[in-house]
Amino acid sequence: MSDKQTQTQLAVIGSGPGGYAAAFLAADLGMDVTLIDTAPNPGGVCLYRGCIPSKALLHVAKLLSEAKEAKNWGISFSEPKIDLPRLREWKNSVVAQLTGGLGRLSKQRKVNFIRGKATFNDSQSLKINTVAGAAQKLIFQQAVLATGSHPVTLPGVPVDSPLVMDSSAALALETLPKSMLVVGGGYIGLELGTVYASLGTKVTVVEMLPGLLPGADRDLIAVLAKKLNSAFTEIMLETTVKNIRVKKNGVSVQFQTGNGTELKKDYEKVLIAVGRKPNSANLGLENTKVQTDEKWFVKVDAQRRTGDPAIFAIGDVAGEPMLAHKAAHEGRTAVEVIAGGKSVFEPRAIPAVVFTDPELAWCGLTESEAKKQKREVSVTRFPWAASGRAATLGRSDGLTKIIFDSQTERVLGVGIVGPGAGELISEAVLAVEMAAVAKDLELTIHPHPTLSETVMESAAMLFGTGTHIYRPKRKR
Amino acid sequence: MVKEIKLPEVGENVESGEIAKLLVSVGNVVDLEQPVLEFETDKAVVDVPSPYTGKITEIFVAVGDRVKIGDLLMKVETENMKSPVPVTEEEAVIPLTKAVEEFPAPEAGETLPGTEVVAAEKPQVSAAPEILREVAPASPSVRRFARELGVEIDYVSGSGPGGRITLDDVKAFTKLLVSGEKKPAGSGLFFETLPEFSRFGEIDTQPMSTVRKKTAEHLSYAWATIPHVTQFDKADITDLEKMRKQYSAAVENAGGKLTMTAILLKIVAAALKLFPQFNASVDMERKRIIFKKYFNIGVAVDTGRGLLVPVIRQVDRKNIRELSIELTALAEKARNRKLSPDDLQGGNFSVSNLGGIGGTYFTPVVNAPEVAVLGVSRSSMQPVYNDGQFQPKLMLPLSLSYDHRIIDGADAVRFLRWVVEALEKPFLILLAG
Structure with missing residues (x-):
């Protein structure tokens, strides 16, 4: 008995932030797209079991810690009661809302979403075992592999215990x-x-x-x-x-x-x-010309094309850093290439954010990497103790540092630690991408009183002229 | 320790070349960056420097050898000879600066594009993140623009603060590339500084219109890249002109104007079928010729905005009446600024008829990437010696400019002769076209 057989212009395997970004862009560009994932809706690990639920819970964590700190400002709350099922339900509702929204966006774009597990028969077709228990063959012109990654287990550590x-x-x-x-x-x-x-x-x-x-x-x-x-x-x-x-x-x-x-x-x-490992096994990649490296990442070129000309790979499965926003950008790059564009994946800065309290965010060149490269850089550090906004938040422990090229004063990297660093880093990414120089940041008016001023002041420090900090330029 | 010297990347699209000269021999001690041989590409001769300090122990190539990027050239004994900069095995293929000596600096005092840059990175299959490499100071949109033009951004020198590369820098660099690489040496596409004309008299300075700018850039490019030859001939159209007049009313009723251009379109389409190298394009980058199996012909139209060349598609499948109607409509569209970009694309050959204005012969410029263009001048009554006597004949002067890279002179004569004969005996179109 032969399986059901259908055709598609573009098959996207995995519907995480990389996969659905790729599928949606392809549909917007007029391609006939099939998106394959076992989950009921697009979203992947990020939405179902990663970025989104963790951020919902970290928001709660922040609330709890601020309520505690409020004691210092004359406001006292009684010990919080934690209703775990209700908290879980709220977190799940956030996930459901976002994944459901993606499902609707997918339908509106007429993306053919198949719930199932895909493996490659060869360089032109997939075998899909659907969640419903059927098997079908899908012939594609191009495929984007966006299967993501999974948590690493430790050798000798039991995996089957709920503890x-x-x-x-x-x-x-x-x-x-x-x-x-x-x-x-x-x-x-x-x-x-x-x-x-x-x-x-x-x-x-x-x-x-x-x-x-x-x-x-x-x-x-x-x-x-x-x-x-x-x-x-x-x-x-x-x-x-x-x-x-x-x-x-x-x-x-x-x-x-x-x-x-x-x-x-x-x-x-x-x-x-x-850590996490790329999901490159059990995909039938051996039936294609796709190659993997010693860490099981799928090898791709600058356009995210694998060793197989018809197959692209993006996101965690295609290499570090394993970040949703990197995957989405790669997905869009791959689709632009498939649509005939000359795009390549060439970010100057991929922001990394740790949503702890305080948040930690950085992008571009770090100071330690600059040292390793023996690159001549100038580094400025603006302590948040000098920020009015930080004082009003009762959080003067932050720091905004900028790594400049010593010769050109170009912004090469930025690191920020403090509440809201994850939001603040975007300006830095733009500065690095646009090849902004210190003067550009210094001469850009930032709203007062905000934490974003720390970026402007940190840039001014290169000239020894930060307003809220006295650190005159050393004479040469 | 013995290290290998391999042929480094020497520039875009350079994959191989010849060893022009060996500058060292076995036993010589070389310094880091000291040239060890001269490597000749189609474009230039470049020095290959030693990536190490040490003693040459073996040389694997000889003058005249053809070598590819990455080929082993020599071995160097580096033991006990500290190189000033530590060099790892991976870095052995060190980048060469691009052969840009022939480019004039954009401005005095500015660095030459590419003199301080690492070589082009060819997309390599690897899983490593590429964000930490040395990067040109250009915004994402400028980088994309450069890539779309096929310009390696690392070679462009920036005019902005901190050496930032702007859109205009990329455009200026592209012009340099075009003039420096693709044009026979000597003729000037890049711009000489103009004298201050107002010193000599009153002037009025006007910005170029978009069409004018495009025309200027495009024709400069065509003129600079295509080795032009123009072949002249004339056709006796006495009989054809009678027929044209006879049928022009009928065509006019159908909504078209039966012009010599419309008739020529039909004849040229037939000629293109017979001489396929005129219906082709040259791909110098990949060293190949693209023959087209369709017959689209552009017609130069003089408009208020300047010269436009709308394209009539599938000329071979249309009769002269249909062509007349379409041509009339297209010319009208051109004059009313109604042409879409589509209307101006996809031509294989162009016809430029200046006969309505006058003149005898001219040398039209090939509309690249086409390879030939037919110029038509004003027909006039001339005495033609025939059967022992002079007879008055209506003669049409024709000028065929062609790309000598893929069209030989003899073929051009044959092509134009065929056009002339078809004008004189239109039955030829039915017979052979």
């Missing part, structure tokens, strides 16, 4: 443990740790490396670490997890610290957040 969670399980918010160990000091671990800590869990973070959030500049991390040190029970650096044993009512974890000593501690639950 050992990955990020998806942690976001499901089944129970509120009294204590929790977060394995991994990256952004996922710190964000989810912040959520659980604010809801009353005693959170411990363990990180193998000597610092949290590898990739970001240490002076920014220091500001965040100070706050996290009080929010979390403990942060263990340069410490590895030797093994995790699941007991009846908790887990027993054996650590090895940097100097070799071993210790053992008990927690009610463990969250494993040590």
Whole structure:
């Protein structure tokens, strides 16, 4: 018996932020598009089990921590009562609202959305096993692979226990443990740790490396670490997890610290957040000319074309950094190429945001990377203690730093730590992309009183002329 | 340690070339960046510098060898000879500056485009994020514009603050590229500084209209890139003119004007079928000729805005009456500014009839990427010696300019002769066209 067979101009496999951005643009450009995912609506990990639900919960965390701080300003609240099922329901309703909206946008664009799992038969066709249990063959002219990534598991760590969670399980918010160990000091671990800590869990973070959030500049991390040190029970650096044993009512974890000593501690639950791996297996890629590298990322060129001329790959499956906004941009690039454009993926800056409290955001060149490259840069740091707006928020712990090219004064990178850093970084991304120079930022009027002024003032500091900070230029 | 010297990238579209000269021999000690050989591409001779300090131990190429980018050229013994800059194996293929010496600097004191830049990065299959590489200071829209023009943004020098590259910088660079790479040396497409004319008398300065600007740029490009030759001939249209007059009323009733241009369109379409190299385009980048299986012909129209060349499609499938009607409508559209960009695209050959104004012969410019153009001048009564006596004949002067890169002189004569004969004996169109 032969399967049902249909044709499409463009098949997009995976409907996360990269996949649906690609599918929608393709439809807008007049292509006949089929979008394939097992979920009921587009959204992918980001909307169902990632960015969106975590941000909903982090908003709650922020509210709780501000309510606590209000005591210093003369306002006291009684201890919050946490109705976990209601909180879960609200978070789920946010997810449902957004994914449902994407489903409608998909229909309005006449994108053919198939719920199923696709594998490649060859370079022109897919086999789709639908969620409904049918099998069909889809012949495509071009395909965009946007299958994303999944959390890495640790060797020797049980995966079948509800006490050992990955990020998806942690976001499901089944129970509120009294204590929790977060394995991994990256952004996922710190964000989810912040959520659980604010809801009353005693959170411990363990990180193998000597610092949290590898990739970001240490002076920014220091500001965040100070706050996290009080929010979390403990942060263990340069410490590895030797093994995790699941007991009846908790887990027993054996650590090895940097100097070799071993210790053992008990927690009610463990969250494993040590990174993500691309979803490049079980896709039938071996039936195509698509190639993967040693980390299982699909190899792509600047246009996001794989080794197979008819197949493009975008998002997490196509390489670091694994970020939704990078995926969406890549998706649009790939579709523009498919539509005959000369587009390439060539960002000068991909913003990274950690939605902790305070938020940490950076883009473009970091100071440490500049050092590594032996590149001559000038760095300015504007402490938020000098920002009026920060003072009104009771948050003077932030920092806005800019990395300039010493010769041209061009903005090469920006790092911001402080409440709202994630929103503030966009101006910096634009500055880097537009090749703005320090004068451009300094001469752009920023509204007062806002945190965005810290960007302008930080730029003025290059000339020793920041208004709210006295740091005269060193004479040469 | 023994290191390899490979042929680095030397510029866009350069994949191979010849070894022109060896500048070192085995046993020589070379410094970092010291030229070790001269490499000759179709465009220029460039020095290949040593990426290391050390002693040449082996040379794998000889003068005259054809080599490709990445080919092994020499080996260098670098032990105990510290290079001033640490160089890793990956960096061994070091970038060369592009051969831009022939480009004049846009302004005195400014750096030459490309003299300080890393070589073009060809899209490589890799999963690594590419955001941390050295990047040209240009906004995303300017980068996209450059890419669409096929310009490597890294070679463009910026005029903005911090060397920022503007849209105009890219445009100016494109003009340099066109003039520097694609034009025979000597003739000037880039602009000489004009004298201050007001010193000599009263002047009135007007900005160029869009059409004028486009015409100027396009014709400069065509003139600079196409080696033009113009072939002249004349046709006896005494009989044809009688027929034209006889049928012009009928065509006029149908809404068209039966002109010599309309008749020529039909004849040229037939000629293009017989001489396919006139219905072609040259792709110098990929070294190939594109033959077209369709017959669209542009007709130069003099409008209030300047010269426009609307295109009549599938001329071979239309009769002269239909062509007359379409041509009349198109010319009308051109004069009323109603032409769409579509109307101006897709031509294979152009006809420019200046006979309505006068003149004998002229040398039309080929409308690139077409490869030939037929110029038509005013017909006049001339004595033609025939059967022992002079007879008055109505003679039509014709000028065929063609792209000598793909059309040989003999073919051009044959083509134009065929057109002349078809004008004299229109039955030829039915017979052979």
